[in-house]
Amino acid sequence: MKPMKTVPAVDAPAGEPADGKGAEAHLFSAAAAAGRVRRGGLVAFFVYSAGYAITYLSQLVVARLIGVHDYGIYAYVTAWATVLIYVSTLGFDVALLRFVPVYRAKEAWALMRGVVRYARRSVAVVGLTLTLASACLMLAWQPDDDLAVPFLIGFAAVPFVALLRVQCTVLRASGAVVAALAPDRIVREGSLVVLVTIATLLVGRQISAQWALTAALAGAVTGLLLAHYVMRTHHPLPGPEVPPEYDTAAWRNAALPLMIAGATEVLLNRTGVIVLGWMDHTTEAGIYSLAFNVALLVTLPRVAVNTLFAPAISSLHAAGDRHALQALVQRTAQWTLAAAAAIAAVIFVVAEPLMSSFGTAYSEGVVPLRILLVAQVLAVGAGSQLYVMTMTGHERSAATLLVGAAGANIVVSLVLVQFFGVAGAALGSAGTLLAWNAAMALWIWRRLGLAPGLLRLAAPRS
Numbered sequence: 001m002k003p004m005k006t007v008p009a010v011d012a013p014a015g016e017p018a019d020g021k022g023a024e025a026h027l028f029s030a031a032a033a034a035g036r037v038r039r040g041g042l043v044a045f046f047v048y049s050a051g052y053a054i055t056y057l058s059q060l061v062v063a064r065l066i067g068v069h070d071y072g073i074y075a076y077v078t079a080w081a082t083v084l085i086y087v088s089t090l091g092f093d094v095a096l097l098r099f100v101p102v103y104r105a106k107e108a109w110a111l112m113r114g115v116v117r118y119a120r121r122s123v124a125v126v127g128l129t130l131t132l133a134s135a136c137l138m139l140a141w142q143p144d145d146d147l148a149v150p151f152l153i154g155f156a157a158v159p160f161v162a163l164l165r166v167q168c169t170v171l172r173a174s175g176a177v178v179a180a181l182a183p184d185r186i187v188r189e190g191s192l193v194v195l196v197t198i199a200t201l202l203v204g205r206q207i208s209a210q211w212a213l214t215a216a217l218a219g220a221v222t223g224l225l226l227a228h229y230v231m232r233t234h235h236p237l238p239g240p241e242v243p244p245e246y247d248t249a250a251w252r253n254a255a256l257p258l259m260i261a262g263a264t265e266v267l268l269n270r271t272g273v274i275v276l277g278w279m280d281h282t283t284e285a286g287i288y289s290l291a292f293n294v295a296l297l298v299t300l301p302r303v304a305v306n307t308l309f310a311p312a313i314s315s316l317h318a319a320g321d322r323h324a325l326q327a328l329v330q331r332t333a334q335w336t337l338a339a340a341a342a343i344a345a346v347i348f349v350v351a352e353p354l355m356s357s358f359g360t361a362y363s364e365g366v367v368p369l370r371i372l373l374v375a376q377v378l379a380v381g382a383g384s385q386l387y388v389m390t391m392t393g394h395e396r397s398a399a400t401l402l403v404g405a406a407g408a409n410i411v412v413s414l415v416l417v418q419f420f421g422v423a424g425a426a427l428g429s430a431g432t433l434l435a436w437n438a439a440m441a442l443w444i445w446r447r448l449g450l451a452p453g454l455l456r457l458a459a460p461r462s
Contacts, residue, residue: 054185061192061196061197062192063290063362064358065200066196066207067359068286068287068361069282071286072281072287074209075277075285075286076274076276076277076286077154078216080151080154081158085127085158086266088130089259090119090126090256091258092166092255093166094169094258094261095254096116096169097169097391099111099115100170110242111246113242113243117244118246118251120163123159123166127160128159134151138151138155150209150213153213157213164183164184164220167227168227170231171227183223183227191215195219199211199215257395258390261386261395261402264399267406268405268409272425273289276417279417287364288368288425291426292368292372295376296376298340298373298377302340302380302384305335305336305384313387313388322449326450329450329451330383330451332384333382333452336383337377344373344376347369348373351366354369364422367422367423368425368426372426372429375430375433376433379434382437382440383452392448394448398440401436402436408432409428416428
């Protein structure tokens with residue numbers, strides 16, 4: 001095992017005088033990269049804020065209008081469908097953030113056009129295949145009537161959402177922040193709110209989980225159509241006069257571990273819902289899902305900053321500018337932690353009336369919500385470590401750590417749910433989240449010589 005490295009100070013790189021041209025160049029590139037991420041992150045923050053506001057509204061509408069039992073079914077089906085969606089993307093929802101900026105910087109337009117076309121076709125084929133295979137398994141399994149139809153509808157949305165994610169990633173990698181976020185974060189969730197509300201008003205009574213999932217399917221199709229239209233108007237890709245070139249071996253080698261990492265991260269986040277639903281606690285699964293979704297508001301600043309953080313990491317790593325990379329990682333962690341802590345403090349205080357606003361049955365989610373809030377803030381303080389690993393070409397190691405964390409979460413949650421119910425699911429998720437971030441921090445420090453997040457402040461300077 002290699003000894004732990006000390007990270008040189010950003011303002012005086014090792015081997016260079018503090019007032020030398022090399023130091024000035026590093027400072028300029030770090031400041032430029034941080035400035036781009038900060039400006040783009042502010043725009044993305046407001047768009048994501050609108051998206052999360054609509055998501056919060058959609059959860060409120062669905063939770064209140066379909067009841068706690070049907071919302072549990074809705075959350076359980078959605079958890080499984082989300083895992084399939086990330087498998088269907090084949091990792092291209094992240095891999096394109098690496099390839100598109102690099103090809104654009106090198107003016108490799110043919111490869112840029114080729115990787116996008118290859119990603120779209122592959123995702124469409126795999127998404128449809130998974131949908132059909134999952135539907136066949138569902139029919140062979142023959143679950144209860146209240147689960148069979150909702151699962152079939154949830155699976156039908158898989159290829160549409162997977163393609164939507166890839167389309168938005170292409171726009172995001174090209175710098176079109178608002179255009180990349182609106183179809184998925186605003187339109188898809190907004191359609192769910194509108195359609196569920198209209199259906200309830202027309203029926204005049206409580207609608208079922210399958211009607212809510214049908215509305216989610218319609219929202220996915222609407223979002224995909226909008227993303228297709230935005231692609232045609234923004235023209236992020238070279239025109240048809242540039243024939244595509246294909247480097248499928250390199251794309252597959254990079255995308256496969258990213259797909260494993262993405263799907264496993266979703267499984268890590270949804271384990272509590274899946275375990276509760278699998279143990280026939282569908283009502284508790286809905287309560288936990290709602291608490292988990294509210295706690296995710298804490299990650300909003302980091303998600304917004306990641307909109308441009310990932311391409312910036314890829315560009316700085318390709319240029320070999322480790323000093324600027326360290327400065328960018330540290331600065332973004334400071335921004336996101338300050339914002340996340342402020343959001344978490346407010347939610348922690350108003351947790352009880354907040355959860356009760358969804359219905360009296362959801363008050364059981366107050367303790368799980370507070371547990372998850374504390375864990376999310378601590379994780380945000382470590383910075384966007386998963387992106388640091390994947391954008392620097394270490395996606396296989398990232399996938400390995402994620403698989404280990406997800407496996408541990410399943411085992412721990414199965415045990416804790418038996419004793420503590422919904423709170424046990426929250427404890428399992430929180431503990432695993434912190435252990436996973438600690439493992440990534442150690443790996444990044446040892447292998448990349450970077451101090452993750454705010455750990456840079458405590459690292460010795462040379």
